[in-house]
Amino acid sequence: MSGMPGGGSLEVLDGLLLIAALTYAAGILAARRRGRSWPAARAACWYAGLTVAAAASAGPAAAHGFVPHMAGHLLLGMAAPLLLVLAAPGTLALRALPVRRARRLSRAFSAWPVRILTHPAVAVVLAAGGLWLLYTTGLYPAMMHSPAIHLLVQAHVLGAGVLLTHAIVGVDPMTHRATPRVRAAALLVFMAAHGILAKYLYGHPPAGVSGPAGRTGAELMYYGGDLADLALVIVFCWQWYDPARFRVGARRPPRPWTLHDDARIGRLERIDAPQPGNQRP
Amino acid sequence: MRSRNVLSGVFLGVGVAAFVDETVFHQLLHWHHFYDRSTPAAGLVSDGLFHAFGFFCTVGALFLLADLRRRNVFDRRRWWGGLFAGAGAFQLYDGTVQHKLLRLHEIRYDVDIAPYDWAWNVIAVALLVVGFGLLRRRRRPVT
Numbered sequence: 565m566s567g568m569p570g571g572g573s574l575e576v577l578d579g580l581l582l583i584a585a586l587t588y589a590a591g592i593l594a595a596r597r598r599g600r601s602w603p604a605a606r607a608a609c610w611y612a613g614l615t616v617a618a619a620a621s622a623g624p625a626a627a628h629g630f631v632p633h634m635a636g637h638l639l640l641g642m643a644a645p646l647l648l649v650l651a652a653p654g655t656l657a658l659r660a661l662p663v664r665r666a667r668r669l670s671r672a673f674s675a676w677p678v679r680i681l682t683h684p685a686v687a688v689v690l691a692a693g694g695l696w697l698l699y700t701t702g703l704y705p706a707m708m709h710s711p712a713i714h715l716l717v718q719a720h721v722l723g724a725g726v727l728l729t730h731a732i733v734g735v736d737p738m739t740h741r742a743t744p745r746v747r748a749a750a751l752l753v754f755m756a757a758h759g760i761l762a763k764y765l766y767g768h769p770p771a772g773v774s775g776p777a778g779r780t781g782a783e784l785m786y787y788g789g790d791l792a793d794l795a796l797v798i799v800f801c802w803q804w805y806d807p808a809r810f811r812v813g814a815r816r817p818p819r820p821w822t823l824h825d826d827a828r829i830g831r832l833e834r835i836d837a838p839q840p841g842n843q844r845p
Numbered sequence: 846m847r848s849r850n851v852l853s854g855v856f857l858g859v860g861v862a863a864f865v866d867e868t869v870f871h872q873l874l875h876w877h878h879f880y881d882r883s884t885p886a887a888g889l890v891s892d893g894l895f896h897a898f899g900f901f902c903t904v905g906a907l908f909l910l911a912d913l914r915r916r917n918v919f920d921r922r923r924w925w926g927g928l929f930a931g932a933g934a935f936q937l938y939d940g941t942v943q944h945k946l947l948r949l950h951e952i953r954y955d956v957d958i959a960p961y962d963w964a965w966n967v968i969a970v971a972l973l974v975v976g977f978g979l980l981r982r983r984r985r986p987v988t
Contacts, residue, residue, distance in 0.1 A: 748905075752897050760893035790900065797901050801908040 576715055577621045581614050588653060594660035602659070606651045613647030620644065621718060630773040630781040637721060638785065641691075642792035645725035646733075646799070654736030674739035684742050684750030687731040691724040692757035699761065704770040728754060733799045744804055751800065755793045762786035850913060850920040851980065854927020856906035858976070861928070862935040863899025891943055899935070922979050930976025936969035 588610050592602045620639035654673065658666045672678065680686055698704055698717060707713040730736065732747050742750070762785040769778025913919040940962065 748901070752894075752901055755897035755900065756890075756893040759896050760889050763889055763893065793897070793900060794904070797904045801904050805908045805912060 577718060578618060581618050585611065585614050588651070588656065591653075591656045591660040595656060598659065600659045602656060606656070609647045610651035610653065613644045613651060616640075616647060617644040617722060630769065630777045631784060634781040634784045635788070638788040638792060640718060641695075641721040641725040642789065642796075644722060645729040646792070646795060648726055649729040649734055649736075650799070652735045658737070670737065673737050679740055681727060682731050682734070682738060684728075684731040684747050687724070687728040688750045688754045688757075691728045692754050692761075694720050694724050695758065695761055699765055699770045700768075702771060705772045708772070729796065733796065733803060744800075748800065751793075751796065755789075758789045758793070759786060762789060847920065847923060849909060850918070850923040851927040853906045853909035853913060854924040854929075855931035855934075856902035856909065856927075858928040858931025858933070858972075859935045860899050860903030860906055862932040862939070863895065864903065866936075866939060867896075867899075888943065895935070895939075895943070902931075922982065926976050926979030926982075928976070929972050929979065933969050933972030933974075933976055936972060937966060940965040940969055 588607070592607060595602050616639050620636040620643075654669075657669055661669060681690075698707075703713070703717070707717045730738075731742070732751050734741075762782050765785065766779050766782035769775065769782070773781070910919070910924070913924075
């Protein structure tokens with residue numbers, strides 16, 4: 565365990581990523597058996613996201629040192645979550661599962677713990693707060709020496725990144741979604757917190773990190789974070805702009821009905837129809 | 846939609862001013878420092894918020910502009926008025942509050958700073974004046 569930070573945790577994470585890859589493929593096959601297609605672009609996002617996450621934990625980014633650590637952290641916490649969220653695994657699950665279980669899953673999406681966790685403010689606190697704890701307390705040197713802590717931190721970085729991305733630009737079904745204004749404000753706060761921490765680390769590297777490595781790592785965090793934030797902002801704005809695929813604001817004119825809507829309603833009926841007594845006005 | 850024209854302009858103005866500050870003075874000229882160890886916490890927070898805001902503004906403004914064009918309600922003068930006003934407001938905030946009050950960093954180091962500060966803030970006020978001039982002119986009914 566001395567050469568690589570947390571050698572044992574690598575295998576656990578890679579195992580989880582492999583399971584995620586196989587589950588998604590099984591979902592596509594199951595959906596296809598039920599007569600439902602699945603967009604290749606979403607699948608591409610999923611596998612690209614898993615590859616990025618694996619590269620972050622196993623590739624050169626996993627080597628010792630603060631700079632490779634930071635590169636891995638950016639890939640795992642920002643790039644991978646955006647790709648994974650845009651792959652819409654929740655929607656795929658709804659299409660792939662039998663009706664009864666899909667309904668149960670759909671109810672789980674609106675359960676109160678999920679609603680709290682996916683609120684933008686909570687997601688921002690989890691993501692940004694986790695980063696501040698990691699780099700300003702003894703957590704960073706601790707994770708470099710303990711594979712277990714290393715794995716936990718990596719899981720948190722990925723998990724919080726996915727939560728935040730889902731809360732801001734998620735495409736899976738979400739009840740009680742925050743308004744675009746709240747989501748924009750949350751994203752802004754997160755971007756600021758990330759940038760502020762990067763600048764702070766430039767002058768105050770974590771314990772056990774040398775000055776030059778701390779400065780290079782901090783600059784990488786700052787500009788790499790900007791790049792990831794830019795992607796997130798563009799996706800957010802695109803969702804606001806694109807009236808055909810996303811919820812429309814009150815100040816928009818009515819739009820014409822499209823074939824896409826027909827397809828979408830067909831899907832909803834498929835999930836909702838068989839249960840009598842479920843007619844909503 | 847009149848306000849959306851101004852908003853789009855203001856956002857892009859803030860974004861462009863922040864972008865010019867970042868690329869020209871930080872990256873190309875290296876006049877500013879990335880991080881000055883003496884930077885106090887308030888300065889760091891203000892800088893971080895405005896960096897993120899400028900970023901968001903640039904992208905948001907362009908999407909707002911696309912939306913205005915798609916609705917055929919783009920108003921050139923209000924938009925440019927917003928842009929100048931936004932750029933001037935950010936520049937003035939940067940030159941007064943961030944550089945001086947919060948002591949974030951100076952425009953340039955190891956030189957007499959006064960002419961730089963004057964140039965910086967006079968340009969800011971000039972941008973503001975142009976911006977508000979354009980916005981005011983538009984309020985009169987077109988005949």
